[in-house]
Amino acid sequence: MTASSWRPGLADRRRLPAVAELRPAPGAAPLSRMLAAQALLELRLTLRRGESILLTLIIPVGLLAFFTSVDVVAVDGDRVDFLVPGVLALAVMSSAFTGLAIATGYERAYGVLKRLGASPLPRSILLAGKILAVLAVEALQVLMLVAVGFALGWNPHGPAVPAIAAVALLVLLGTAAFAGLGLLLAGTLRAEATLAAANGLWVVFLLLGGVIFPLSRLPEGLQTLGKALPTAALSDALRSVLEAGTGLPVGDVAVLVAWAAAGLSLAALTFRWE
Amino acid sequence: MTDLAVEVVGLVKSYSGVRAVDDLSLAVPPDQVTALLGPNGAGKTTAIEICEGFRRQDGGLVRVLGLDPRRDGRRLRPRVGVMLQDGGAYPSARAGEMLRLLAAHSAHPLDPALLLDALGLATCARTAYRRLSGGQRQRLSFALAIVGRPELVFLDEPTAGLDVQARRLTWEMIELLRESGVTVVLTTHAMDEAERLADSVVIIDRGQVIAAGTPAELTRGGAEGQLRFRAAPALDIDQLRLALPTSARVTERTSGQYLVEGQIDPQLLATVTAWCASNGVLPEDLRVEQRSLEDVFIDLTGSELRA
Numbered sequence: 001m002t003a004s005s006w007r008p009g010l011a012d013r014r015r016l017p018a019v020a021e022l023r024p025a026p027g028a029a030p031l032s033r034m035l036a037a038q039a040l041l042e043l044r045l046t047l048r049r050g051e052s053i054l055l056t057l058i059i060p061v062g063l064l065a066f067f068t069s070v071d072v073v074a075v076d077g078d079r080v081d082f083l084v085p086g087v088l089a090l091a092v093m094s095s096a097f098t099g100l101a102i103a104t105g106y107e108r109a110y111g112v113l114k115r116l117g118a119s120p121l122p123r124s125i126l127l128a129g130k131i132l133a134v135l136a137v138e139a140l141q142v143l144m145l146v147a148v149g150f151a152l153g154w155n156p157h158g159p160a161v162p163a164i165a166a167v168a169l170l171v172l173l174g175t176a177a178f179a180g181l182g183l184l185l186a187g188t189l190r191a192e193a194t195l196a197a198a199n200g201l202w203v204v205f206l207l208l209g210g211v212i213f214p215l216s217r218l219p220e221g222l223q224t225l226g227k228a229l230p231t232a233a234l235s236d237a238l239r240s241v242l243e244a245g246t247g248l249p250v251g252d253v254a255v256l257v258a259w260a261a262a263g264l265s266l267a268a269l270t271f272r273w274e
Numbered sequence: 275m276t277d278l279a280v281e282v283v284g285l286v287k288s289y290s291g292v293r294a295v296d297d298l299s300l301a302v303p304p305d306q307v308t309a310l311l312g313p314n315g316a317g318k319t320t321a322i323e324i325c326e327g328f329r330r331q332d333g334g335l336v337r338v339l340g341l342d343p344r345r346d347g348r349r350l351r352p353r354v355g356v357m358l359q360d361g362g363a364y365p366s367a368r369a370g371e372m373l374r375l376l377a378a379h380s381a382h383p384l385d386p387a388l389l390l391d392a393l394g395l396a397t398c399a400r401t402a403y404r405r406l407s408g409g410q411r412q413r414l415s416f417a418l419a420i421v422g423r424p425e426l427v428f429l430d431e432p433t434a435g436l437d438v439q440a441r442r443l444t445w446e447m448i449e450l451l452r453e454s455g456v457t458v459v460l461t462t463h464a465m466d467e468a469e470r471l472a473d474s475v476v477i478i479d480r481g482q483v484i485a486a487g488t489p490a491e492l493t494r495g496g497a498e499g500q501l502r503f504r505a506a507p508a509l510d511i512d513q514l515r516l517a518l519p520t521s522a523r524v525t526e527r528t529s530g531q532y533l534v535e536g537q538i539d540p541q542l543l544a545t546v547t548a549w550c551a552s553n554g555v556l557p558e559d560l561r562v563e564q565r566s567l568e569d570v571f572i573d574l575t576g577s578e579l580r581a
Contacts, residue, residue: 015388015391015392016392016446016447016450017384017388017389017392017450019450019453019454020454021384021454022384022420022423022450022451022453022454022456023423023454023455023456024353024423024424024425024454024455024456025381025382025423026352026353026380026381026382026422026423026424026425027352027380027381027382028351028352028379028380028381029378029379029380029381033378034378034379036378037374037375037378037379038375041364041367041371041375044371045364045366045367048366049366106365107364110361110362110363110364110365111358111360111361111362112361112362112363112364114328114358114361114362115356115358115361115362115363115418117328118326118327118328118351118354118356118358119351119356119376119379119380119422120351120352120379120380120422121379122348274328
């Protein structure tokens with residue numbers, strides 16, 4: 001359409017659309033265009049929110065730098081080699097669980113999901129857009145943590161190419177597990193309750209997740225609980241790949257797959273859009 | 275298939291035992307503006323949200339463009355524009371971003387920049403939604419409803435909380451939509467809005483349709499004229515009744531607002547003013563007129579406030 005076909009409005013400088021421009025021309029855009037628009041806007045909004053930058057970038061990088069430099073937690077082996085995989089797991093959890101849950105919970109409360117649900121956008125594309133934006137933020141997190149890790153003397157083990165592929169697979173699996181849990185909270189609880197639960201569980205998962213100290217330092221009962229949670233499974237698996245150089249541990253992968261399957265299907269069953 | 279844009283028959287919807295919509299039927303012809311008019315809590319929003327596919331009815335039939343809003347939602351959504359009563363945008367998204375997002379969902383959208391301009395939003399295109407004023411949010415919400423060039427739009431209280439200029443601007447756009455062949459269904463509790471915009475008006479109260487027709491049909495109900503004036507409250511109108519022909523009715527509608535209904539002729543007007551003079555009362559706002567939609571509405575729904 002051309003701007004010149006819009007005529008001036010009454011008594012001001014607004015231009016009103018010509019009748020021909022408003023004539024109905026309904027139709028859904030191609031799915032790829034919708035997906036690109038959703039993912040890009042979600043990503044821009046995430047990077048615009050100060051609290052999500054704090055949660056996804058500043059806190060993980062800060063924890064990595066702090067616990068590498070200060071010898072307050074005893075670990076087996078080199079501290080930075082232990083910490084990088086743990087903080088990578090924390091970063092995935094921060095984006096795919098806490099960040100996603102809080103943002104989605106408020107979007108539900110503010111009627112964003114309702115509004116988008118009335119447009120031609122299929123719900124699957126809405127969710128896919130969110131997940132793509134989370135993956136993009138995770139890519140940024142991984143780059144920053146790897147750079148800071150190397151600067152602090154990190155020395156990953158094992159051959160590079162299979163390690164990168166294994167880390168990518170684990171990040172995807174972890175994202176699915178955490179996103180299922182996050183969407184389960186966001187789709188059922190009030191926004192304020194989602195905020196509290198997502199932050200509270202973030203702390204619990206951090207403490208029981210083998211992120212900055214080994215699970216073996218915890219009492220037996222907490223160890224068993226921790227091992228069943230997705231954060232410990234992800235941090236342990238990343239450590240096997242990056243610190244021990246021994247490849248993907250089947251047990252951890254099974255825990256992540258189970259969380260992903262349970263979380264995503266429960267979220268799909270219970271999610272309320274308004 | 276039906277030729278109606280929206281067809282609702284015997285719609286019933288309850289919330290925890292209370293009937294919000296109670297055997298409501300509607301027939302919305304295409305290419306027209308239809309106003310659902312009613313007091314707050316009358317069931318307008320519930321009815322419209324069932325048509326939009328947001329809620330499931332407890333009973334009754336709903337057809338929108340010949341389709342079932344819940345079962346055929348995927349096919350229907352590209353053809354129907356929806357303006358929610360409030361909210362509906364990412365709080366940190368800018369007005370322009372939000373409109374471009376919705377435009378990207380449709381195959382042949384309107385130009386978002388030109389639409390913002392037409393709605394007087396060009397200057398706040400880069401303002402975050404949460405910093406927009408109530409009136410700006412309303413107009414953005416209106417833009418979101420029409421940017422995809424739908425053939426039918428549902429506007430839930432499109433001018434609630436707007437200032438006079440923004441309201442006129444929204445009216446202007448609704449009239450343009452109608453000229454362009456878009457079917458518009460709007461809810462309002464503003465009589466002047468329904469009277470000015472709507473080809474047909476459906477008055478809803480307590481979940482039911484209590485009157486429907488063109489504004490002219492509805493206001494013609496009392497074929498006789500009216501004479502109204504304002505004076506001190508609680509005047510002795512019995513005395514005036516005696517002086518007037520028996521066919522004329524005199525009432526004090528609300529405190530100090532008097533209404534004479536009947537064959538209004540010069541003689542009757544003289545009798546009323548003579549009665550005022552003999553009571554030492556100066557009538558203010560004295561006017562002779564047809565029934566307004568507001569009178570129809572008050573007659574039908576009663577004048578008491580609803581909780």
